[in-house]
Amino acid sequence: MPVGGGPEGIALTLRYRSEAPEAEGPLTLGQDNMIRCLRHDEPSHMNKQATWTVPPGAELPACLHALRTLAERHPALRTVFPGPADRQPERQRVRAEGEFTVRVLPLAAGEDPAARAEAYCWEGRRRAFDLAEEFPLRFALLTRDGAPVLLAVVICHAQLDGVATGLLFQEWLTLAVGGTLPAPAAPTPVEVAEQEQSSSGQRRTKAALRHWEHILADRPTSVFADDRIGPNDTRLPTLGVRSTAGAAALERAAARTGVSTSAVLLACYAVLTAHRAGHPTVVMAALSANRHRPGLAEHVGTLAQDALLVLDTDCPDLDTLIGRAQAQALSGYWHATFDAERIWQLIEDVAVRRGARFARHVVVNDLSGTVPPDVAAARPLPPAEPDLAWYPVEPTPTRLMLNIWRTAGCLEFTLHTHPDVLDREETELFALALLRLLDLAGTRTVTLGPAGEIAALSGLPVGRREKGRWQRVGSNWVDLDAVADLLRTALPAARDIEVTFEGGELTAVLATGTDPLTPEQAHAAVMAALPGHDTAMAPQRYVLPTGTGTGRP
Structure with a gap:
């Protein structure tokens, strides 16, 4: 009524x-x-x-x-x-x-x-x-x-x-x-909840926890770490891209390499991301990743949980990377059914151990299966080839996100990009490079590596680490000056701060005035202040005034 x-x-x-x-x-x-x-x-x-x-x-x-x-x-x-x-x-x-x-x-x-x-x-x-x-x-x-x-x-x-x-x-x-x-x-x-509570369901969630821990424990926590990276702003502009030629190239590339169109797109996205990051290893979250479970393709409900993927792009050619992408996607999707509370506790525990918290910098979301083919086919063709259009900013808590909306007949995707990673001109370069890469992959292999084709093909800037004191700490690039800034934020009473990296160990030497701290207390304060400091990490060793402590937290 x-x-x-x-x-x-x-x-x-x-x-x-x-x-x-x-x-x-x-x-x-x-x-x-x-x-x-x-x-x-x-x-x-x-x-x-x-x-x-x-x-x-x-x-x-x-x-x-x-x-x-x-x-x-x-x-x-x-x-x-x-x-x-x-x-x-x-x-x-x-x-x-x-x-x-x-x-x-x-x-x-x-x-x-x-x-x-x-x-x-x-x-x-x-x-x-x-x-x-x-x-x-x-x-x-x-x-x-x-x-x-x-x-x-x-x-x-x-x-x-x-x-x-x-x-x-x-x-x-x-x-x-x-x-x-x-x-x-x-x-x-x-009924899905009952299956997840069963013994087989419990085994699956435990396996997912091991998969996540394996990646979180030693892979880069921040994909983007360079001179341009500052505090994260979650309101990102969005570039929409439509291309009929891109869809045809994607089909050719999938047929030539013998893998899914999703794996081809994933590999091309990863190699361009790695080039921009100046780091060969890309850790990314893949959404809409867990409808592979038997009987759930037609489930009306919410299954949305992240798959955690890691792609090492240090291989001789794109064909090899496409094969890696297919294997990594299958592994990640299989381990994308988990207890969220335990995953978040794992992320926190690993962060305290490493002194660096996982940053969800790179995201891919393949939604091409959510629109019926006949409805997608009824959409008007793009007025230009390719057609690029900017949309208003949206709250998106990441640095770079690819949403894939359609792959058959017309390739449609959107890119959410943080200005510290890609400004608007660079975002368009990224989109055009992705289309060019698909076109080449449809006809031949594309060489990768320092002498490969990606730099010339993309025109994208490479992450530069020149303005600070950059060091590789494990798998992370870290700016020692940013670490010192982090310490000043976390420990406002600290003075005479000195940050060094020697013998494979990140060390902070500091005085804490009239408020003495133990290494454990200092580390807890630094970890609490860490979010948003993507180019820093907590020291692995603290040297404090005599009587308060020297050592690892």
């Missing part, structure tokens, strides 16, 4: 009732992970959005019935997480009945539906969902002369990830014109 009106249309409240009884169980690992992220990050970053086309001939009553049917078909849409908003919930509860709101927005004459949908979604993304009560989708059905033309959707990531949203969209296209669907066959979120 209508509950509001005016220039912003009316809000219709739809009630649903499922034949399935109420259910309750522990959180899935994906739900637990995403709720932790939702409680930590800005709503506009964690909430997602989608624009669903309205199939021809679909009328308003059928569209509303389709949305009600989706709620009744899928337990994830009826799931809430009881408990106070300031605490991590422990249980999920599936309702048998409830209600949600659909806002019906009439378009003015000549008004662009896509722009109106974008404005609605952006406003909706900025408001956090009430996880204990709220339906996980916010709908706005845009109409012209009473006929539906577009559906704007804001999505809570605690219940749905990108693939699940794509599955719902495909069902919407059928239901909105009165079609019928078979009953869902994939396990429900409660």
Whole structure:
């Protein structure tokens, strides 16, 4: 029934009732992970959005019935997480009945539906969902002369990830014109949680912990460490790229090398990132990484957890790296189902031991499987080859992120870039270099290494370490001057600070005035101040005034 009106249309409240009884169980690992992220990050970053086309001939009553049917078909849409908003919930509860709101927005004459949908979604993304009560989708059905033309959707990531949203969209296209669907066959979120709690599920999570520890223990904690790197700003500009030639080149490269298109893109992205970083080893997080588990391809829920990948680009040619990328991706994806609390504790424990905390500098997110092929094919072709377009800044807590939206027919991707890593001109160079690299990889091998082709092909700047006192400490590049600045921040009473690197050991010599500290106390203070100091790390040895301590923390 209508509950509001005016220039912003009316809000219709739809009630649903499922034949399935109420259910309750522990959180899935994906739900637990995403709720932790939702409680930590800005709503506009964690909430997602989608624009669903309205199939021809679909009328308003059928569209509303389709949305009600989706709620009744899928337990994830009826799931809430009881408990106070300031605490991590422990249980999920599936309702048998409830209600949600659909806002019906009439378009003015000549008004662009896509722009109106974008404005609605952006406003909706900025408001956090009430996880204990709220339906996980916010709908706005845009109409012209009473006929539906577009559906704007804001999505809570605690219940749905990108693939699940794509599955719902495909069902919407059928239901909105009165079609019928078979009953869902994939396990429900409660059933997924039960499997994860089983002995086999526990073995998988333990294996994931070992995989993460192996990488975190000795690989670079910061991919980008050079003279340009400063404090991290999480609001990054976004470059959108579309290229039909890029899609054709990607297909040729995958066919020539005998691997997936995803592995080809991953390798090209990694080698350009390594070139810019001035470091051959790239540690990256891959999102949307864990739908490989048997029976979960059609799961409507949230499985989103990071896969941690490491790619060593110090190989003779790109073909070799593409093979490495395929193997590393499979390993990372297999180990992308984990207990988030234990992973974060592992990250913290390793950080204290190493004196350097893992920085999520590089991210890849392949969402090309979330849009149905027929919908992707209906998108207009790019007006230029390639087509590059800048979008407003978005909160993105990383330094470099590649989102892959489409690979077949037209390659579509976006790059989120921190200005300290790539300014706008350099971001465009990176995108064009990626397309050129794909074109070459489709016809022949590309040489890598110091005498290889990447520098000339890309035109990208290389990370320079000239302004400070740079040293390789383990696998990390560290500026000793930045370490001294870190010590001054963490220990404001300290004076006569001297930082050296000799015999493979990073040492800090300092006096602490009238407030003596032990090495353990000094290290704890430095670790607390470390976030944001990506070119520094905590000393491995502290030399303090006589009587307070000399040694490792």
